[in-house]
Amino acid sequence: AALPTLALAQDGKSAEQLAQHGAAQRIATVGAANAKNVILFIGDGMGDSEITVARDYLKGANGSFDGLDKIGQPNLSGAKENGTGQYTTFSLGGSSKDAGKPVVTPVTDSAASGSGWATGTKTYNNAVSVDSSQNPQLNLIELAKAKGLATGNVTTAEIQDATPAVLESHSTQRSCYGPQGKTDGSSDDSAKRCDVAQLKQNGGIGSISEQLLDTRADVTIGGGSKYFNQTAQAGEYAGKTLWEQAKERGYQTVENDVNAFSALSYKENQPVLALLGDGNLPTQFNDTPALTQKLTEQRGAIQCSTNPSWLGNKNAAGNSASLADMTDKAIDLLQANPKSSSNGFFLQVEGASIDKQDHAANACGQIGETDDLDKAISAALKKVDLSNTLIIVTADHAHTSQIVGEPPAYALSTILKSPVDGAQIVVSYGTATVTDPDAEDASRGYNDGGMEHTGTQLRIAASGPGAFRVDGLTDQTDNFYTIAKSLGLA
């Protein structure tokens, strides 16, 4: 199909130029296609290497994911339009100290990257939908609500974590979870976790959790329930916990209860806030710690096993809350919403712990979370019509895991044996910056520092109206325009 004139971004834009809204967009005009609904799937930390590790193990090297690989695959998704491409993810500062003086930073965190697609504005690591000057930038849920669309936000992380937070709040620090900071309400570290000017008692916009309640998406599902035990310090709900506030404001609330989650149904003017664990939700697979060369060779090739506390396991009542279950429920709730039939919906679904398990050098952990995301995509494909719904699958940044031929000498690694094609897969983790003085003695190996994000361009794939907008080389901020244009928001 003929496209309008496009242009590669100019080389060498300054950090100050790139800090403007839309300035990092690589493709200036993205055509006229419209979608009624958009679902954005984010695998946090799911670079091409993470996808391949999981595919090699779960499907065989020549196999394919039923959901993850179907999106963007020509004539396979069922959509008329499909697209696959690469996108860049850099940010404009390594931390809040760079706010106000943007500097091109090749490796982003989840906050700057999420802000990129949520608002179209490049910003500093740690920024939640605020720009380099710490000014709030309108995000896709705000824009979608303003146009009358139904909206949803689903994650396996704490709902206050950066990736969901960029759609529910504007925060100069990603750790400003609640009015008492990042606690369960029994203590207060807000002075450390928040820019205090942002707190309600200081006349600010409030913490991420409080803003979430103000933003009022139709469907919010994730973890992080304990932070809603914090108490508002100012405003209409001062002295009440955030759970109390949510109920008073008409939310259908679910707190750590899979059966109540499973029973949720659409009720007019009663948005859903279902938080199914105190913190991040349990992973599908048990931990397989990466080891030093000698120890990993001694351990030999291993396979992954299911974590009994994973919410995707059926409970006594036959209910479960895998990411696929959560996605399925979110789509049901959105489709039952009259706003959806009139104006469509926007839904973000995050597989959050690919990243978290990759930081922990846990090969099976990241594989299980990739599987969980894949199955969530398959669940969505069963529910939606790709003639009016655009599905996008991508990540916020790539990560450390690499597939190598033999255990490396200094990096940690895990040897896996694929149950599908029998291949021996060596997954290497070499980017930790902190060393463990106990070195070779520890069963874990010498390195207990967390592994780092990486800065490589990564896969973006789409099926449905406007899917071609992800073809070629784009930047993460282009994803904002892809979605906003498709939904008529910009």
Add this chain to the structure above:
Amino acid sequence: AALPTLALAQDGKSAEQLAQHGAAQRIATVGAANAKNVILFIGDGMGDSEITVARDYLKGANGSFDGLDKIGQPNLSGAKENGTGQYTTFSLGGSSKDAGKPVVTPVTDSAASGSGWATGTKTYNNAVSVDSSQNPQLNLIELAKAKGLATGNVTTAEIQDATPAVLESHSTQRSCYGPQGKTDGSSDDSAKRCDVAQLKQNGGIGSISEQLLDTRADVTIGGGSKYFNQTAQAGEYAGKTLWEQAKERGYQTVENDVNAFSALSYKENQPVLALLGDGNLPTQFNDTPALTQKLTEQRGAIQCSTNPSWLGNKNAAGNSASLADMTDKAIDLLQANPKSSSNGFFLQVEGASIDKQDHAANACGQIGETDDLDKAISAALKKVDLSNTLIIVTADHAHTSQIVGEPPAYALSTILKSPVDGAQIVVSYGTATVTDPDAEDASRGYNDGGMEHTGTQLRIAASGPGAFRVDGLTDQTDNFYTIAKSLGLA
């Protein structure tokens, strides 16, 4: 555009099944588009991380390569059709010992991977266009010649190196460079380097260099001239050096002479064999050894400098032989060839030393070689008509370099400062399997082992007729069909 029915590869094919010609192809039918000419650009080891390292440094994080990023970019290449996608690169055995008993191997070498796109057949690491049972598989140059197309093969490596070799020979071992093995002819290690049954004196098909002369591509340009000083041991040219044989067989030969290379022109029935260095050609940028955490922090951020012995520098006569120059010359020679006007041409161009410099943990080395490949693509874009020429850009496998936020504790790294956007880029190398006992004392750091290839899926991009065939998820062997179908060879 509507495409024919496609299907994802079945999960869990056995290694034996995958060893069949075409069995790893992911997209079964690839449409009816035809191209008159195909140019395949291979960046050896050029995974998405290697592309991003080079772009971040040379163009800025928001910048774009003029050639490399233009291919596949919607409406920018000038082509009606553009495609970008990801492809898998696994092989069927870690070495020749797996020949005959294929095993799925997540990380390929350059020989198995090159054989994949050259022949459409998955094979073991070390195999040069022979299958897992060591049976020769027809390659794209043989198929193109059989259809009357002009053919070319260009590399910055030794012309006997795996990537060019897969188009000029069939060898059970990649090191079987000549009748005396991998020597300059003053000694003989053929018993070690070759399957002796393959040598001509034993009734075999002969070494890679001898087969190159038999294959008789119209244009062959690269390094590795010293191996042509070896002497044929049997056959019509027994007792003569390979250079003598080449001349007797009507080749226009150039040996380490940039001026003679620059003066080459098309002559009927006189194919070009221009080898411009004894071994691999010099890199564009000087070495920047990766160091341990402490040493790299002491050194601080550095920038790349040009290697005086790079052939891309103009010599006293004003001539040069960068990969762009070689590509330009190859296209001139092919376009002047009447076979080309009648039937078209197939040309492969390899930027070989992205891989070699990545193995050596040399950030500037790999960046300069990526730049050289980018400029070769730009040179091609100036010469060809994308309405009848398909240009494909991809790699044979990904590699070790990663972009991280800070120097890692155990991996080696180099801190670069981009001359374009000023970003500080930390490039990490952590996959070496061999340790250096001199450890911290060595200026190089503790690790002199070579870095490893990695197994991640990677970018494939195309512009021109049939470019959509690279969209979505394909396997490296699909690239054989993409090219063969476009040229009407299969």
